[in-house]
Structure formats: C-alpha cells, structure tokens
Amino acid sequence: MHHILCGLAANPALPSELVDRLISLADDDLADDLACRPDLSRAQVLALAERVEESAVRLAYEGRLTAADVDPAVRPDAALALLDRGVGVSHPEWARLLAADPAHERREKLAACPGLPFDVVDTLAADPDVRVVAELALWTADPDVTARLAAHPHAEVRRAVAANEATPPAALAALLTGEGPPTARQCLVCDREDIPFVHDPQCSRPDCDLLSGASCDGSHESTVHRTQEAALRNPATPVEAVVGFVDHPSMPLRWALATREDLPRQACARLASDPTPGIRADLAENPALDEALIRAMADDRDPAVRRALAHHPRAPLDVLTRLAGTAKVAATLLPRIAAASPAEIEDLALSPDPAARMLVAHRRDLPPGIRDRLADDPDARVVKALAPHPGLTEAQLRAMVERHGVRVLAKVATNPDATPALLEDLTRHDPVVQKAFREIARHHAAPASALLACLTDAQARPTAAAHPALPPPAIVDLLTDTNWQVAEAAAANPSLPMAVMSDLAWHRV
Incomplete structure (x- = not known):
C-alpha cells in the first residue's frame, strides 16, 4: 500500500485536503514525494518540514523554507542546507554553532558551504577529523586557505587540495611533482593499519572503507598517486608541469591528461598513440586536437575511439561521414552537424552517401524543403533519423x-x-x-x-x-x-477519480 500513497502524493490533481492527510502520515519516502509538489501552501511546507526532518532539508534546498523558518539548534541539517545555498554571509552564527557539532558528518557538510566566516574556516582547518579538513580543502574558494592546506601533514588533505581549482598554480605544481612542502606524515591507510599494508581488493571487513588497492609503505604511495591524478585533471595546474606525465608508466595518470584542453600538440600526438583505448577515446573529444590529428585518429582500430572522435566539435564533415559508416555514430545529433552552416546542410542532404544524409537528418530545424526531401529518402537509416x-x-x-x-x-x-x-x-x-x-x-x-x-x-x-x-x-x-511500479504510476495519474483518491488516502492506509 505504501507505493500507492507515494504515487498519490505525486498526483498533480490531488486536492489540498488530501495533501494535508498525506502530510499527517508521511514517512521519509512519502515526504520526499510530497516535497516535490509545486502546489504546497506555506502552511503545508511548514507542516511537512515539522513532520520529517529530511523533507525540511529538501524544502530548504528548493528555497521553500527560509532562514526565518529554521532554528539551527533544532534542525541542524536544514540549517546546513540553507548554508549550502549561500545564506552563511547573513547568518555567521549558524556556521559557528555547526562548526562545534559533535557529528563529524555535519562538520564535513559545513566545510563544503560557501561564504563561511574566516574564524569558522580556521576552526574547520584545524578540525581533529581529517575528513572535515579534506572537505574544506576540496571546496573552499579561498586560494590562501588551499595554499596553506597544501602543506598539511595529512596526505588526504593534500589530495583534496589538488582537486580544488582555487588552489594556486604553484601549489598544484608542487603537489604534482613533489618538489615543495615536506613529505606528508600520515594517510588514511597508515592511520588505520600497520605498514607496509596493501588493501585487499576482495576485503570482506564490513566496517572497512579503504579504497581497493590502497597502500602505504611509509611513503603513502596510493594517496600520493591519487593526488597526482587530481592535479593532472585540475585545469588550474600549469600545463608545463603536466606534460612530463604524457609517457608516465601509470595508466591512470596518462588518462588524467587526455581531457585537458590546454595540451600542446606534441602531447596530444603522444596520447593519440597510447596503448589504452580509453585514453585515446577521451582524447578524441578534446578540443585541443587539430585537424591533422583528428584525421589520423579516424583510422583508430578501436570503434569506441572512432565514436568519440565523431563528437569532436571540429571534426571535418568528410571525416564524420566516413565515421558514420564504420563506428555507428549517427544515432544522435553530433556537435559538428548541429553547428553546420545552411550551405553545409544542403550539401549533406544532397550527398550521394546515405551516411552523410543520415547525419544531417538528425537536425530538428531543417528547412521544409530539405526535411521533405529526406522524408522520401530511399535509405531506411536516413528516414529513421528524420522521423x-x-x-x-x-x-x-x-x-x-x-x-x-x-x-x-x-x-x-x-x-x-x-x-x-x-x-x-x-x-x-x-x-x-x-x-x-x-x-x-x-x-x-x-x-x-x-x-x-x-x-x-x-x-x-x-x-x-x-x-x-x-x-x-x-x-x-x-x-x-x-x-508496484505500475500501481504507483496509476495512483499518480491525474485522471484517477477523485473518490478513489479520497478512499486511498483515508481508508486504505
């Protein structure tokens, strides 16, 4: 029966008095559906928030609960949601209260909020739980804070700093190369295990949350590796610091380079011949590729690479036509086709190659003459794309x-x-x-x-x-x-008779 009530809670035709009835019955699931209703009155919003704390969080995120409705001492999670939406500037006392919350999960959530007072940032940066500090390192927009945390003694904090685009480029380069702050003294592995230690990928301990393959021999090697990977993916890391990794023996580190849009041509060319197809596939969509590399990669032996290349915004039309015939790329509108000029659209529509006509048939703004011509196309693939x-x-x-x-x-x-x-x-x-x-x-x-x-x-x-x-x-x-999915969908149907809605809400709970 519960799924029926959830469907009913989402029914747009549900009258207000039955919404009130469901609010009075709400648990977490039912409250979630009710919170999505756009027609909730102010009184209903407050009643739902009072009944189910999780719904208060959602309503706060959606702007339907305001700071005036929330006491952070009573509803700390709703207060955190509002702080996450940016009310921290006008309510610094909330942040100070929550920075002392005994639950580290709330302090972690707080650390990711924007506009925190300077004293709260300092408190969180010195938090005894490294997870809180790492969350601050990941989300703060203050480069002075990230620069300071880049030298934190815990490697997990440095990893978070490496992923933050607010981190100064010099600090990112130092984290990447290791030529900077003193070596970290701790990581999550040696915090918990006697070293040397390598986490078994098949670990069966129910309370273990270490990543598969996490390891430490005193150098915190797995965390250092993840730090380098984060820095390589961070667009704020100077390109001159990252290009030296293009031939690195670590596949994840090379892969991290493939999506960087500031790579010089020589680095792109090296990655274009990487033995890992996934690296070549990510590179294939990189705007840093020039036409010569695009044409060279069009002959890649891996179909996933060729499919990815078809989504390159500057792929030449003749290359796209060739790819459409070999890599099954024409099931959607490709970026280069979406940007095609009227003359290019005309040329593609008149092409003797059905692959070219199929590509342009995915446009949904074709001139009537071209649309009608393609509707009569003898090739089913073209017609299917146009339909x-x-x-x-x-x-x-x-x-x-x-x-x-x-x-x-x-x-x-x-x-x-x-x-x-x-x-x-x-x-x-x-x-x-x-x-x-x-x-x-x-x-x-x-x-x-x-x-x-x-x-x-x-x-x-x-x-x-x-x-x-x-x-x-x-x-x-x-x-x-x-x-149950069918039954729930039926309960959400606005054509469900009103008498049945009432019976469900009042008599079949």
Missing part, C-alpha cells in the same frame, strides 16, 4: 512506415505531430514492434485505445498507467497490479 522531426504530416509519417516498416516505426511513434489515429494504427502493426509501445505510452497525443494496447507490453505498462488519457476504470484496475 521525429516536427512538421511532418500524417501522410508523410504513414508513408515512412509503409516503405520501411519496422525499421522506422518506433521513431515515427516519437514524432510530436503524430496524430491519435496514427498512434493507434502503429500499435496494430504486423509484425509488432514492442519498442513502439514504449514511445506511444509517453506520447501526449496517445488515445485511450492505443494506451490500452500499450498495457500489454511489460516495459510500456508503467508509463501507460500514468498517462492521463487512459480511461479511469483502467487506471483503477491498475492500482492492484502485481508490479
């Missing part, structure tokens, strides 16, 4: 199905201008296309007859159960469905 384009007539959509059948039917069902009659006919197509049912079930124009047909598909059934065009008797029947 969701707005502006197509019912006759054009029917013709697509007539010519290409099951290859385009599901995409035709997604067209925003598909008529109720067409959608109903698509559910009767022989052979059946199950994926079409899932698209029709979410279509705004789906008629009752089509939705009833969609209920026969297990994956489409929950979506159809929530559709407001489903007949009310069918919605009521679905409340007892053996699949």
Whole structure:
C-alpha cells in the first residue's frame, strides 16, 4: 500500500485536503514525494518540514523554507542546507554553532558551504577529523586557505587540495611533482593499519572503507598517486608541469591528461598513440586536437575511439561521414552537424552517401524543403533519423512506415505531430514492434485505445498507467497490479477519480 500513497502524493490533481492527510502520515519516502509538489501552501511546507526532518532539508534546498523558518539548534541539517545555498554571509552564527557539532558528518557538510566566516574556516582547518579538513580543502574558494592546506601533514588533505581549482598554480605544481612542502606524515591507510599494508581488493571487513588497492609503505604511495591524478585533471595546474606525465608508466595518470584542453600538440600526438583505448577515446573529444590529428585518429582500430572522435566539435564533415559508416555514430545529433552552416546542410542532404544524409537528418530545424526531401529518402537509416522531426504530416509519417516498416516505426511513434489515429494504427502493426509501445505510452497525443494496447507490453505498462488519457476504470484496475511500479504510476495519474483518491488516502492506509 505504501507505493500507492507515494504515487498519490505525486498526483498533480490531488486536492489540498488530501495533501494535508498525506502530510499527517508521511514517512521519509512519502515526504520526499510530497516535497516535490509545486502546489504546497506555506502552511503545508511548514507542516511537512515539522513532520520529517529530511523533507525540511529538501524544502530548504528548493528555497521553500527560509532562514526565518529554521532554528539551527533544532534542525541542524536544514540549517546546513540553507548554508549550502549561500545564506552563511547573513547568518555567521549558524556556521559557528555547526562548526562545534559533535557529528563529524555535519562538520564535513559545513566545510563544503560557501561564504563561511574566516574564524569558522580556521576552526574547520584545524578540525581533529581529517575528513572535515579534506572537505574544506576540496571546496573552499579561498586560494590562501588551499595554499596553506597544501602543506598539511595529512596526505588526504593534500589530495583534496589538488582537486580544488582555487588552489594556486604553484601549489598544484608542487603537489604534482613533489618538489615543495615536506613529505606528508600520515594517510588514511597508515592511520588505520600497520605498514607496509596493501588493501585487499576482495576485503570482506564490513566496517572497512579503504579504497581497493590502497597502500602505504611509509611513503603513502596510493594517496600520493591519487593526488597526482587530481592535479593532472585540475585545469588550474600549469600545463608545463603536466606534460612530463604524457609517457608516465601509470595508466591512470596518462588518462588524467587526455581531457585537458590546454595540451600542446606534441602531447596530444603522444596520447593519440597510447596503448589504452580509453585514453585515446577521451582524447578524441578534446578540443585541443587539430585537424591533422583528428584525421589520423579516424583510422583508430578501436570503434569506441572512432565514436568519440565523431563528437569532436571540429571534426571535418568528410571525416564524420566516413565515421558514420564504420563506428555507428549517427544515432544522435553530433556537435559538428548541429553547428553546420545552411550551405553545409544542403550539401549533406544532397550527398550521394546515405551516411552523410543520415547525419544531417538528425537536425530538428531543417528547412521544409530539405526535411521533405529526406522524408522520401530511399535509405531506411536516413528516414529513421528524420522521423521525429516536427512538421511532418500524417501522410508523410504513414508513408515512412509503409516503405520501411519496422525499421522506422518506433521513431515515427516519437514524432510530436503524430496524430491519435496514427498512434493507434502503429500499435496494430504486423509484425509488432514492442519498442513502439514504449514511445506511444509517453506520447501526449496517445488515445485511450492505443494506451490500452500499450498495457500489454511489460516495459510500456508503467508509463501507460500514468498517462492521463487512459480511461479511469483502467487506471483503477491498475492500482492492484502485481508490479508496484505500475500501481504507483496509476495512483499518480491525474485522471484517477477523485473518490478513489479520497478512499486511498483515508481508508486504505
């Protein structure tokens, strides 16, 4: 029954008096659904926050609870949510109170909040729990604080500093190369284990939260490695400090370089021949690549690399056309195609290569003449890409199905201008296309007859159960469905009869 109430709590047609009833029953799950309702009155917001503390946190984040509604001594988590939204400047006393909270989790949360008073920052930087200090090191926007914490005796704090873009470049370079502050004295591994120690990846201790492979022989090597990786990924780290890692024996460190947009060409060229396909794939989308490297990588032996390269914003159109035929990249609108000029769109649409026409068919702003020409394309892949384009007539959509059948039917069902009659006919197509049912079930124009047909598909059934065009008797029947997701969706359906809503809220708890 609980999932029914959760669905009811999300029902946009639920009257205010029944919202009040559900608030009076709310637990964490029910409160979460109620907190999402945009129609909650001021009184309902306060009542829900009073009943369930977690909902107060959510309501605070959404701006529906204000500082005037929250006593940080009574609702510290809601107060933290407001501080996280930036009210710390106007309520410094809240931060001072929470900096002394006995729960380290709250102090950690506080350390990530913006606009903290200087004295609170100093308190958190000296916190006895390294997790609190590391959180401050990760999120503070004050470069003076990160510079100071870069020399912290605990390696975990330094790792967090290395990931913070507010850290001064010189400090990041020193963390990366190790040519700076004295060696850290502690890490999370040697805090807990006798060294030398290597954490077993198959560790079965239920209270152990060390990362797989974490190790320390006195040099805190796994944390130092993670610090270097964070610094390499940090765009504030000077490029001259990172390029020396392009041939590093550590694959994760080389991988961290692949997405940096400030890499010189020589570094990109080295990574383009890296033996790890994932590194080459990440590099393939890097804006730092020039056209020559893009063309060279188009012949990469790994299809994932070629697919990634197709998403490069400056990939030449002829390269994209070639990739479309070899790497299955044309299932979506690619950035370079989205930025194509009218002349380029025309050239692609007129290309004798169906791969080129398929690429441009994913645009949803094609001129009517080009759109209609592609609608009559003899290649099913082109028509499938075009089928969701707005502006197509019912006759054009029917013709697509007539010519290409099951290859385009599901995409035709997604067209925003598909008529109720067409959608109903698509559910009767022989052979059946199950994926079409899932698209029709979410279509705004789906008629009752089509939705009833969609209920026969297990994956489409929950979506159809929530559709407001489903007949009310069918919605009521679905409340007892053996699949709780279907039942919950039916309870959330705004076409559920009001009397049934009331009965659910008052008599079936």
